Amino acid sequence: MAPLRRLRLWLLLALLPPPPAAPAPAPAPAPAPLRRPDWAACRVLSRELARLLGTVREPHPVLEGMQLLEEEPQNWPPRIRCSDACDPLTLESNHTRCLHRIRQALQHYRDLLGSDVFREQPQPQLETAMEQLLRHVPDGHGRVPRDPLAPTERWEQPLRRHLALKRLRSFAALIGRVFNHGAR
Template identity: 50%
Template sequence: MAPLRRLLLVLCLPAMLLLPPAVPFPAPGTDWAACRDLSQRLSRLLGTMKESHGVLDGVRLGGEEDSEGDCAPRIRCSDACDPSTLDTNSTNCLRRILQGLQHYQTVLSSDIFATHPQPELKAVLDELLGLVQVPFRSCRPPPPPPADLWARPLLQHSTLERLRSFTAVMSRVFTHGASAR
Protein backbone atom coordinates (compact mmCIF):
# COMPACT_ATOMS: atom_id res chain seq x y z
CA MET A 1 0.00 0.00 0.00
CA ALA A 2 2.84 2.42 0.80
CA PRO A 3 4.49 2.09 -2.64
CA LEU A 4 1.14 2.83 -4.31
CA ARG A 5 0.71 5.92 -2.14
CA ARG A 6 4.20 7.14 -3.03
CA LEU A 7 3.53 6.58 -6.72
CA LEU A 8 0.32 8.60 -6.52
CA LEU A 9 2.17 11.41 -4.73
CA VAL A 10 4.92 11.41 -7.34
CA LEU A 11 2.39 11.53 -10.17
CA CYS A 12 -0.10 13.98 -8.62
CA LEU A 13 2.18 16.43 -6.82
CA PRO A 14 3.54 18.10 -9.98
CA ALA A 15 -0.01 18.50 -11.30
CA MET A 16 -1.15 20.00 -7.99
CA LEU A 17 1.70 22.49 -8.05
CA LEU A 18 0.55 23.71 -11.47
CA LEU A 19 -2.98 24.47 -10.26
CA PRO A 20 -3.65 28.12 -9.44
CA PRO A 21 -4.16 28.90 -5.75
CA ALA A 22 -7.72 28.93 -4.46
CA VAL A 23 -9.24 32.35 -4.95
CA PRO A 24 -12.44 33.72 -3.46
CA PHE A 25 -15.53 33.17 -5.54
CA PRO A 26 -17.19 36.57 -5.54
CA ALA A 27 -20.66 37.05 -6.88
CA PRO A 28 -20.30 38.81 -10.20
CA GLY A 29 -21.05 42.51 -10.09
CA THR A 30 -21.91 42.84 -6.41
CA ASP A 31 -20.51 46.05 -4.95
CA TRP A 32 -19.71 44.81 -1.46
CA ALA A 33 -18.61 48.19 -0.07
CA ALA A 34 -21.78 49.92 -1.27
CA CYS A 35 -23.90 47.05 0.11
CA ARG A 36 -22.08 47.36 3.45
CA ASP A 37 -22.78 51.10 3.58
CA LEU A 38 -26.44 50.69 2.66
CA SER A 39 -27.03 47.82 5.09
CA GLN A 40 -25.48 49.91 7.87
CA ARG A 41 -27.69 52.84 6.85
CA LEU A 42 -30.74 50.56 6.97
CA SER A 43 -29.69 49.35 10.41
CA ARG A 44 -29.35 52.94 11.66
CA LEU A 45 -32.75 53.85 10.22
CA LEU A 46 -34.37 50.89 11.94
CA GLY A 47 -32.57 51.74 15.19
CA THR A 48 -33.91 55.29 15.27
CA MET A 49 -37.49 54.40 14.35
CA LYS A 50 -40.05 54.99 17.05
CA GLU A 51 -42.87 52.51 17.21
CA SER A 52 -46.26 54.14 16.76
CA HIS A 53 -47.62 51.67 19.29
CA GLY A 54 -45.04 51.37 22.09
CA VAL A 55 -47.16 48.84 23.94
CA LEU A 56 -46.16 46.27 21.31
CA ASP A 57 -42.51 46.23 22.39
CA GLY A 58 -41.62 42.68 23.32
CA VAL A 59 -44.67 41.19 21.60
CA ARG A 60 -43.80 38.32 19.25
CA LEU A 61 -45.99 36.49 16.80
CA GLY A 62 -45.28 32.78 16.80
CA GLY A 63 -44.79 30.55 13.79
CA GLU A 64 -45.57 33.03 11.03
CA GLU A 65 -42.22 32.70 9.24
CA ASP A 66 -42.48 28.92 9.02
CA SER A 67 -45.51 29.22 6.74
CA GLU A 68 -43.30 30.83 4.10
CA GLY A 69 -41.08 27.76 3.76
CA ASP A 70 -37.84 28.27 1.89
CA CYS A 71 -38.72 31.89 1.04
CA ALA A 72 -38.72 32.89 4.69
CA PRO A 73 -36.88 36.17 5.21
CA ARG A 74 -34.22 34.87 7.54
CA ILE A 75 -30.66 33.80 7.08
CA ARG A 76 -30.04 30.24 8.22
CA CYS A 77 -26.82 28.38 8.94
CA SER A 78 -27.38 26.37 5.77
CA ASP A 79 -27.22 29.58 3.69
CA ALA A 80 -23.42 29.62 3.97
CA CYS A 81 -23.12 33.19 5.26
CA ASP A 82 -20.27 32.40 7.66
CA PRO A 83 -16.95 34.16 6.95
CA SER A 84 -15.03 31.07 5.84
CA THR A 85 -17.67 30.10 3.30
CA LEU A 86 -18.16 33.68 2.10
CA ASP A 87 -14.47 33.80 1.26
CA THR A 88 -14.81 30.89 -1.14
CA ASN A 89 -18.40 31.08 -2.44
CA SER A 90 -20.84 33.87 -1.59
CA THR A 91 -23.56 32.92 -4.08
CA ASN A 92 -25.88 30.98 -1.73
CA CYS A 93 -25.69 33.65 0.94
CA LEU A 94 -26.38 36.45 -1.53
CA ARG A 95 -29.36 34.53 -2.89
CA ARG A 96 -30.86 34.31 0.58
CA ILE A 97 -30.21 38.02 1.19
CA LEU A 98 -31.86 38.84 -2.13
CA GLN A 99 -34.90 36.75 -1.16
CA GLY A 100 -35.17 38.58 2.15
CA LEU A 101 -34.82 42.00 0.53
CA GLN A 102 -37.55 41.15 -1.97
CA HIS A 103 -39.80 39.89 0.81
CA TYR A 104 -39.43 43.05 2.90
CA GLN A 105 -39.89 45.26 -0.15
CA THR A 106 -43.18 43.46 -0.86
CA VAL A 107 -44.40 43.72 2.73
CA LEU A 108 -43.46 47.41 3.05
CA SER A 109 -45.46 48.06 -0.13
CA SER A 110 -48.50 46.13 1.11
CA ASP A 111 -51.58 47.45 2.86
CA ILE A 112 -50.00 46.54 6.21
CA PHE A 113 -48.03 49.78 5.93
CA ALA A 114 -50.73 51.80 4.15
CA THR A 115 -51.35 54.04 7.17
CA HIS A 116 -47.66 54.28 8.16
CA PRO A 117 -45.63 54.09 4.94
CA GLN A 118 -41.89 53.72 5.25
CA PRO A 119 -40.44 55.52 2.21
CA GLU A 120 -36.88 55.71 3.59
CA LEU A 121 -36.77 51.99 4.35
CA LYS A 122 -38.22 51.16 0.93
CA ALA A 123 -35.67 53.43 -0.79
CA VAL A 124 -32.72 51.72 0.92
CA LEU A 125 -34.15 48.27 0.14
CA ASP A 126 -34.55 49.30 -3.51
CA GLU A 127 -30.92 50.45 -3.64
CA LEU A 128 -29.70 47.22 -2.08
CA LEU A 129 -31.78 45.17 -4.52
CA GLY A 130 -30.09 47.02 -7.36
CA LEU A 131 -26.61 46.28 -6.00
CA VAL A 132 -26.84 42.60 -5.12
CA GLN A 133 -26.00 40.82 -8.35
CA VAL A 134 -26.28 37.07 -8.21
CA PRO A 135 -27.87 34.47 -10.49
CA PHE A 136 -31.22 33.95 -8.90
CA ARG A 137 -34.45 32.08 -9.45
CA SER A 138 -37.15 34.15 -7.83
CA CYS A 139 -38.74 32.70 -4.74
CA ARG A 140 -41.25 35.42 -4.06
CA PRO A 141 -43.94 34.34 -1.68
CA PRO A 142 -47.40 35.66 -2.47
CA PRO A 143 -48.07 39.14 -1.11
CA PRO A 144 -49.50 39.17 2.37
CA PRO A 145 -53.28 38.99 2.48
CA PRO A 146 -55.08 42.24 3.24
CA ALA A 147 -54.82 42.95 6.94
CA ASP A 148 -57.68 44.08 9.12
CA LEU A 149 -57.22 47.58 10.51
CA TRP A 150 -56.88 46.28 14.06
CA ALA A 151 -54.09 43.85 13.06
CA ARG A 152 -51.93 46.31 11.12
CA PRO A 153 -50.00 47.76 14.08
CA LEU A 154 -49.10 44.26 15.28
CA LEU A 155 -48.05 43.16 11.78
CA GLN A 156 -46.04 46.37 11.28
CA HIS A 157 -44.26 45.82 14.59
CA SER A 158 -43.54 42.18 13.79
CA THR A 159 -42.25 43.01 10.31
CA LEU A 160 -39.95 45.75 11.59
CA GLU A 161 -38.59 43.48 14.34
CA ARG A 162 -37.81 40.73 11.81
CA LEU A 163 -36.30 43.27 9.42
CA ARG A 164 -34.02 44.49 12.25
CA SER A 165 -32.77 40.95 12.85
CA PHE A 166 -32.34 40.26 9.16
CA THR A 167 -30.48 43.55 8.67
CA ALA A 168 -28.10 42.80 11.55
CA VAL A 169 -26.97 39.56 9.93
CA MET A 170 -26.95 41.05 6.42
CA SER A 171 -24.78 43.92 7.66
CA ARG A 172 -22.25 41.47 9.09
CA VAL A 173 -22.14 39.61 5.79
CA PHE A 174 -21.54 42.77 3.75
CA THR A 175 -19.00 44.12 6.23
CA HIS A 176 -16.98 40.90 6.00
CA GLY A 177 -17.38 40.76 2.21
CA ALA A 178 -16.21 44.37 1.78
CA SER A 179 -13.15 43.88 3.98
CA ALA A 180 -12.19 40.62 2.24
CA ARG A 181 -12.18 42.16 -1.24
Protein backbone atom coordinates (compact mmCIF):
# COMPACT_ATOMS: atom_id res chain seq x y z
CA MET A 1 0.00 0.00 0.00
CA ALA A 2 2.92 2.33 0.53
CA PRO A 3 3.76 2.39 -3.17
CA LEU A 4 0.17 3.42 -3.96
CA ARG A 5 0.31 6.26 -1.45
CA ARG A 6 3.54 7.48 -2.95
CA LEU A 7 2.01 7.44 -6.40
CA ARG A 8 -0.98 9.51 -5.23
CA LEU A 9 1.34 11.94 -3.51
CA TRP A 10 3.37 12.33 -6.69
CA LEU A 11 0.19 12.92 -8.71
CA LEU A 12 -1.04 15.56 -6.26
CA LEU A 13 2.30 17.32 -6.33
CA ALA A 14 2.29 17.29 -10.13
CA LEU A 15 -1.16 18.94 -10.19
CA LEU A 16 -0.24 21.73 -7.77
CA PRO A 17 0.80 25.03 -9.35
CA PRO A 18 4.49 25.86 -9.02
CA PRO A 19 5.45 28.15 -6.15
CA PRO A 20 5.70 31.81 -7.06
CA ALA A 21 9.15 32.71 -8.31
CA ALA A 22 11.21 35.07 -6.23
CA PRO A 23 11.49 38.46 -7.87
CA ALA A 24 14.69 38.88 -9.81
CA PRO A 25 17.16 41.14 -8.04
CA ALA A 26 17.26 44.62 -9.47
CA PRO A 27 20.36 45.15 -11.54
CA ALA A 28 22.97 47.35 -9.94
CA PRO A 29 22.87 50.84 -11.37
CA ALA A 30 25.51 51.18 -14.01
CA PRO A 31 28.05 53.89 -13.34
CA ALA A 32 27.63 56.94 -15.50
CA PRO A 33 29.77 56.49 -18.57
CA LEU A 34 32.92 58.54 -18.53
CA ARG A 35 32.63 61.11 -21.25
CA ARG A 36 35.42 61.08 -23.77
CA PRO A 37 37.93 63.85 -23.44
CA ASP A 38 38.21 66.44 -26.14
CA TRP A 39 41.77 65.40 -26.97
CA ALA A 40 42.30 68.12 -29.57
CA ALA A 41 41.18 70.91 -27.22
CA CYS A 42 43.31 69.45 -24.42
CA ARG A 43 46.33 69.37 -26.73
CA VAL A 44 45.85 73.03 -27.68
CA LEU A 45 45.31 74.09 -24.06
CA SER A 46 48.30 72.12 -22.78
CA ARG A 47 50.49 73.79 -25.41
CA GLU A 48 49.14 77.16 -24.31
CA LEU A 49 49.91 76.28 -20.69
CA ALA A 50 53.49 75.35 -21.61
CA ARG A 51 53.85 78.59 -23.60
CA LEU A 52 52.59 80.66 -20.67
CA LEU A 53 54.94 78.87 -18.29
CA GLY A 54 57.81 79.79 -20.60
CA THR A 55 57.00 83.48 -20.15
CA VAL A 56 56.98 83.40 -16.34
CA ARG A 57 60.19 84.91 -15.01
CA GLU A 58 61.66 84.33 -11.62
CA PRO A 59 61.76 87.61 -9.65
CA HIS A 60 64.76 86.28 -7.74
CA PRO A 61 67.29 85.23 -10.40
CA VAL A 62 69.46 83.49 -7.82
CA LEU A 63 66.74 80.80 -7.54
CA GLU A 64 66.97 79.91 -11.24
CA GLY A 65 70.11 77.81 -10.81
CA MET A 66 69.35 76.41 -7.40
CA GLN A 67 68.39 72.83 -6.74
CA LEU A 68 66.16 72.83 -3.68
CA LEU A 69 65.72 69.60 -1.79
CA GLU A 70 62.99 69.04 0.72
CA GLU A 71 60.90 66.26 2.14
CA GLU A 72 57.56 65.75 0.47
CA PRO A 73 55.15 68.17 2.14
CA GLN A 74 51.44 67.44 2.26
CA ASN A 75 50.46 70.20 -0.15
CA TRP A 76 52.41 69.20 -3.23
CA PRO A 77 50.53 67.78 -6.19
CA PRO A 78 49.90 64.14 -6.88
CA ARG A 79 52.67 62.83 -9.09
CA ILE A 80 51.96 60.90 -12.21
CA ARG A 81 53.52 57.48 -11.81
CA CYS A 82 53.95 54.52 -14.14
CA SER A 83 50.99 52.85 -12.44
CA ASP A 84 48.75 55.71 -13.61
CA ALA A 85 48.77 54.25 -17.12
CA CYS A 86 49.67 57.42 -19.00
CA ASP A 87 51.88 55.55 -21.47
CA PRO A 88 50.76 55.49 -25.14
CA LEU A 89 49.82 51.79 -25.24
CA THR A 90 47.58 51.94 -22.19
CA LEU A 91 46.04 55.28 -23.17
CA GLU A 92 44.60 53.71 -26.30
CA SER A 93 42.69 51.07 -24.36
CA ASN A 94 41.90 52.80 -21.06
CA HIS A 95 42.59 56.46 -20.33
CA THR A 96 40.43 56.76 -17.20
CA ARG A 97 43.15 56.35 -14.58
CA CYS A 98 45.57 58.68 -16.33
CA LEU A 99 42.99 61.42 -16.81
CA HIS A 100 41.88 61.12 -13.19
CA ARG A 101 45.46 61.69 -11.99
CA ILE A 102 45.96 64.58 -14.45
CA ARG A 103 42.76 66.16 -13.19
CA GLN A 104 43.87 65.84 -9.56
CA ALA A 105 47.17 67.54 -10.35
CA LEU A 106 45.49 70.28 -12.41
CA GLN A 107 43.14 71.03 -9.52
CA HIS A 108 46.04 71.14 -7.10
CA TYR A 109 48.09 73.50 -9.28
CA ARG A 110 45.04 75.71 -9.83
CA ASP A 111 44.59 75.93 -6.06
CA LEU A 112 48.30 76.57 -5.56
CA LEU A 113 48.25 79.40 -8.11
CA GLY A 114 45.43 81.01 -6.14
CA SER A 115 47.18 80.60 -2.78
CA ASP A 116 49.43 82.91 -0.80
CA VAL A 117 52.46 81.34 -2.49
CA PHE A 118 51.64 83.42 -5.59
CA ARG A 119 50.20 86.46 -3.79
CA GLU A 120 53.16 88.69 -4.71
CA GLN A 121 53.41 87.32 -8.23
CA PRO A 122 49.86 86.35 -9.31
CA GLN A 123 49.47 84.30 -12.47
CA PRO A 124 45.90 84.89 -13.70
CA GLN A 125 46.67 83.61 -17.21
CA LEU A 126 48.00 80.33 -15.82
CA GLU A 127 44.95 79.98 -13.57
CA THR A 128 42.66 80.58 -16.57
CA ALA A 129 44.51 77.97 -18.63
CA MET A 130 44.15 75.48 -15.75
CA GLU A 131 40.41 76.15 -15.49
CA GLN A 132 39.97 75.67 -19.23
CA LEU A 133 41.89 72.40 -19.14
CA LEU A 134 39.84 71.22 -16.17
CA ARG A 135 36.65 71.81 -18.15
CA HIS A 136 37.91 69.51 -20.91
CA VAL A 137 39.41 66.71 -18.80
CA PRO A 138 36.59 64.43 -17.67
CA ASP A 139 36.58 62.72 -14.34
CA GLY A 140 34.23 59.95 -13.35
CA HIS A 141 34.53 60.81 -9.66
CA GLY A 142 32.96 64.25 -9.73
CA ARG A 143 34.52 67.58 -9.03
CA VAL A 144 36.98 67.67 -6.20
CA PRO A 145 36.37 70.76 -4.06
CA ARG A 146 39.12 73.27 -3.61
CA ASP A 147 41.15 72.43 -0.56
CA PRO A 148 42.65 75.34 1.29
CA LEU A 149 46.40 74.97 1.23
CA ALA A 150 48.38 75.39 4.39
CA PRO A 151 49.56 78.98 4.76
CA THR A 152 53.22 79.62 4.16
CA GLU A 153 55.57 81.96 5.91
CA ARG A 154 56.48 85.05 3.92
CA TRP A 155 60.13 84.00 3.62
CA GLU A 156 59.04 80.59 2.19
CA GLN A 157 56.89 81.98 -0.59
CA PRO A 158 59.63 82.65 -3.18
CA LEU A 159 61.08 79.17 -2.60
CA ARG A 160 57.71 77.45 -2.83
CA ARG A 161 56.80 79.50 -5.90
CA HIS A 162 60.08 78.45 -7.54
CA LEU A 163 59.44 74.77 -6.74
CA ALA A 164 55.82 74.99 -7.85
CA LEU A 165 56.73 76.53 -11.21
CA LYS A 166 59.51 74.01 -11.75
CA ARG A 167 57.15 71.10 -11.05
CA LEU A 168 54.37 72.68 -13.07
CA ARG A 169 56.71 72.96 -16.08
CA SER A 170 57.53 69.24 -15.81
CA PHE A 171 53.86 68.41 -15.42
CA ALA A 172 52.93 70.55 -18.44
CA ALA A 173 55.50 68.72 -20.57
CA LEU A 174 54.09 65.37 -19.50
CA ILE A 175 50.44 66.23 -20.10
CA GLY A 176 51.42 67.79 -23.41
CA ARG A 177 52.72 64.37 -24.51
CA VAL A 178 49.61 62.61 -23.19
CA PHE A 179 47.21 64.97 -24.96
CA ASN A 180 49.28 64.99 -28.14
CA HIS A 181 49.10 61.21 -28.28
CA GLY A 182 45.37 61.17 -27.48
CA ALA A 183 44.60 63.71 -30.21
CA ARG A 184 46.10 61.54 -32.96
